[in-house]
Amino acid sequence: MFRSAAELVEIAENENILISEVMIRQEMEMKEKSREEVFSEMEKNLDVMEKAVEDSLQGVESVTGLTGGDAVKVQEYMKENTPLSGQIVMDAVSKAMGTNEVNAAMGTICATPTAGSAGCVPGTLFAVKNQLNPTREQMIRYLFTSGAFGFVVANNSFISGAAGGCQAEVGSAGAMASAAIVEMAGGTPQQSAEAFAMTLKNMLGLVCDPVAGLVEVPCVKRNAGGSSLAIVSADMALAGVTSTIPCDEVIGAMYRIGKQMPSSLRETGEGGLADTPTGRLLKEKIFGTSV
Amino acid sequence: MKFNSVFDIIGPVMIGPSSSHTAGAARIGKAARNLFGKEPTWARIHLYESFAKTYQGHGTDFALAGGLLGFETDDPRMNKALEIADERNLDIEFIEDSAGVSHPNTARLIIGDDTEKIELVGISIGGGKIEITELNGFELRLSGNHPAILIMHNDRFGAIASVTEILAKHEINIGHMEVNRKDVGKEALMVIEVDQNVDDGVLKELESAEHIEQIAKISS
Numbered sequence: 001m002f003r004s005a006a007e008l009v010e011i012a013e014n015e016n017i018l019i020s021e022v023m024i025r026q027e028m029e030m031k032e033k034s035r036e037e038v039f040s041e042m043e044k045n046l047d048v049m050e051k052a053v054e055d056s057l058q059g060v061e062s063v064t065g066l067t068g069g070d071a072v073k074v075q076e077y078m079k080e081n082t083p084l085s086g087q088i089v090m091d092a093v094s095k096a097m098g099t100n101e102v103n104a105a106m107g108t109i110c111a112t113p114t115a116g117s118a119g120c121v122p123g124t125l126f127a128v129k130n131q132l133n134p135t136r137e138q139m140i141r142y143l144f145t146s147g148a149f150g151f152v153v154a155n156n157s158f159i160s161g162a163a164g165g166c167q168a169e170v171g172s173a174g175a176m177a178s179a180a181i182v183e184m185a186g187g188t189p190q191q192s193a194e195a196f197a198m199t200l201k202n203m204l205g206l207v208c209d210p211v212a213g214l215v216e217v218p219c220v221k222r223n224a225g226g227s228s229l230a231i232v233s234a235d236m237a238l239a240g241v242t243s244t245i246p247c248d249e250v251i252g253a254m255y256r257i258g259k260q261m262p263s264s265l266r267e268t269g270e271g272g273l274a275d276t277p278t279g280r281l282l283k284e285k286i287f288g289t290s291v
Numbered sequence: 292m293k294f295n296s297v298f299d300i301i302g303p304v305m306i307g308p309s310s311s312h313t314a315g316a317a318r319i320g321k322a323a324r325n326l327f328g329k330e331p332t333w334a335r336i337h338l339y340e341s342f343a344k345t346y347q348g349h350g351t352d353f354a355l356a357g358g359l360l361g362f363e364t365d366d367p368r369m370n371k372a373l374e375i376a377d378e379r380n381l382d383i384e385f386i387e388d389s390a391g392v393s394h395p396n397t398a399r400l401i402i403g404d405d406t407e408k409i410e411l412v413g414i415s416i417g418g419g420k421i422e423i424t425e426l427n428g429f430e431l432r433l434s435g436n437h438p439a440i441l442i443m444h445n446d447r448f449g450a451i452a453s454v455t456e457i458l459a460k461h462e463i464n465i466g467h468m469e470v471n472r473k474d475v476g477k478e479a480l481m482v483i484e485v486d487q488n489v490d491d492g493v494l495k496e497l498e499s500a501e502h503i504e505q506i507a508k509i510s511s
Contacts, residue, residue, distance in 0.1 A: 162311060162340070
């Protein structure tokens with residue numbers, strides 16, 4: 001069983017297999033399940049993700065009215081214009097936000113690794129899909145590769161905003177997506193680790209400061225940030241750019257930073273954006289009490 | 292390793308908005324219901340730190356209620372769970388508690404009916420994954436990932452042997468076992484994680500073994 005990103009890459013290189021394959025084999029062994037069982041369980045998650053993206057492009061709105069509709073706006077903009085950041089990045093942004101709009105509207109989503117960060121992995125997947133033309137199996141493998149890196153983070157650091165801030169949620173999710181994009185695009189296991197490290201490095205220190213304590217503002221748009229960064233880091237890794245600080249050390253830094261974060265910035269809805277004049281006003285409007 | 296499956300990371304499929312505050316809370320509620328063994332008629336739920344500050348916004352309240360009603364994380368009735376609890380005469384009280392706790396997403400549930408009650412502490416550690424860290428005053432670590440039997444017994448010699456003997460007879464393999472007691476010769480708790488779900492016949496047999504007081508099980 002792998003415990004670190006270095007071990008994960010080493011197994012893949014030694015056995016000359018993909019990161020996704022390392023994860024699939026470990027899951028089969030741990031749970032005493034067949035390849036078909038493990039694959040079909042993951043395919044169900046993929047179906048949920050696909051449905052959430054489709055629903056969001058019909059336009060959704062949360063109960064509070066704070067979020068919804070931005071995924072559609074971006075799609076419409078893309079039809080009429082040539083986005084400056086490119087079609088794939090904006091498509092990922094739209095689908096990542098869309099997934100989180102569905103989540104905020106209490107729709108059905110698949111946590112990756114959490115609900116608040118559920119947009120990055122599917123958002124990037126359904127965007128890069130248009131250029132890379134993956135098979136259904138490769139799309140399922142994308143989720144195993146994401147999961148393999150998420151597994152390392154969850155066991156060596158944290159994946160919840162309450163424990164480690166948003167760096168642990170959208171930071172992890174965006175980084176997981178980077179690693180999976182690299183594999184789907186034909187990069188090496190080591191390049192996946194480099195892409196993961198570069199995304200997470202750019203997310204270090206990100207606090208969890210939800211307005212009114214709701215998984216809406218700024219969560220939906222942070223998924224836009226996480227997914228666009230995921231694609232940029234994947235491109236950098238595929239170009240041969242490496243992270244000076246190795247992947248596992250970046251994860252370790254994230255852990256120590258999270259430990260030093262005060263409780264007001266870890267999903268209590270007390271600090272940061274939640275504690276701005278507008279943030280306080282919105283809370284009062286929704287719950288009838290001030291922060 | 293706290294997380295041992297890729298589906299702890301890619302998953303669960305759930306009703307939004309928060310994996311730790313909604314899906315995890317529902318799983319804590321469901322674990323409490325399983326341990327109680329039936330639907331409670333009342334529940335007093337203490338919420339701490341992030342749970343206490345944000346439970347309304349995250350739906351932690353309806354998720355805990357949904358879990359107590361036996362709902363899975365993706366049950367479409369989840370956001371109506373408080374109303375459904377009301378219809379089923381399950382009376383739930385939420386208490387925002389300011390006491391210090393070791394994990395930011397902590398809930399203490401005291402649930403019961405006319406005759407019995409149990410008290411437990413659950414924590415939501417991220418991505419919908421939970422641990423039960425306390426039951427009736429005993430510290431423990433239960434993930435709810437594996438089927439488990441929890442046995443309250445008297446701390447006497449032979450109590451553990453009588454339990455393991457019955458499990459061996461039914462060819463039930465023990466994956467992990469923990470024994471905890473309040474004091475020498477006083478109440479004690481055995482937590483036994485097993486590989487397969489245990490049927491009620493075996494539980495009945497365990498219940499009648501010597502020095503055994505109360506039994507609960509978690510299925511998976």
